[in-house]
Amino acid sequence: MTGREDFFDAYQEEHRPAGRGAWLLLGLVLIVAALAGAGAGYGLARGAWVIPGAVAARLPEPVAAWLPKGAPLMPPDLKDYSFELLDPETKSGEATLRVRLLDKRAGKPVADALVYARRLDMAPDGMPTMTGKMKPEASPEAGIYAFRANLAMEGRWRLSLAAKVPGKTGTVQDQLVLRAVE
Structure with missing residues (x-):
């Protein structure tokens, strides 16, 4: 070789x-x-x-x-509005969640706002990926907004809401925590 x-x-x-x-x-x-x-x-x-x-x-x-942007800051003139959960404790399973959009300056509910639920999850109990399905229902009375939800299990649920108030620019945003019990 x-x-x-x-x-x-x-x-x-x-x-x-x-x-x-x-x-x-x-x-x-x-x-x-x-x-x-x-x-x-x-x-x-x-x-x-x-x-x-x-x-x-x-x-x-x-x-x-x-890239996604962080949640937009609420304009200063909308800081006087907040959501209030009417039933902080409800049965697990199919439930109706009722909320009120309150004008804190007047101390009265806002009856003609466009309110929509953005998300329902169990983040307060450390399970943000455990989500529930929701759909709007007819308002039982002026100033109260209702959503039909499926709370699949007991525990604390976070309801993320948003609203457009007539005559105001921007969106009111809030997160409420409710408890689903047996």
């Missing part, structure tokens, strides 16, 4: 293609990375996570534009 053939054999030995195990490991790493990326994107898209302002300020504008 010549020196040239020895060199070629040594080179082939060092640069042998990866075996099946290496390819399987690479495939597994890529699948886990794709799932982690998809999960992070899902969490960002539904608002479960918010990028801190200090981090978002350092990102290029095109990237920052795609």
Whole structure:
């Protein structure tokens, strides 16, 4: 054998293609990375996570534009409005949640607001991914807003609400905690 053939054999030995195990490991790493990326994107898209302002300020504008924004601050003229839960304790399962939007300056309920529920979850008991379904119901009386909800289990539930008050710019936002009991 010549020196040239020895060199070629040594080179082939060092640069042998990866075996099946290496390819399987690479495939597994890529699948886990794709799932982690998809999960992070899902969490960002539904608002479960918010990028801190200090981090978002350092990102290029095109990237920052795609990130979810934190909850907008309530305008000062809407700080005089708040939600009040009429039944802080209710049966678990199907329930009607009744709330009142109160004008604190006048001490009276606001009857003609557009109130909508944004989310119902068990975050107060450390389970923010445990959510309940809701749909609006007819208002039982002026100034009271009702939602039909499914409180799947006992415990504390957080009701996130928003309202548009006629003649005001912006949105009233609040979170109320109720307890589902047996």
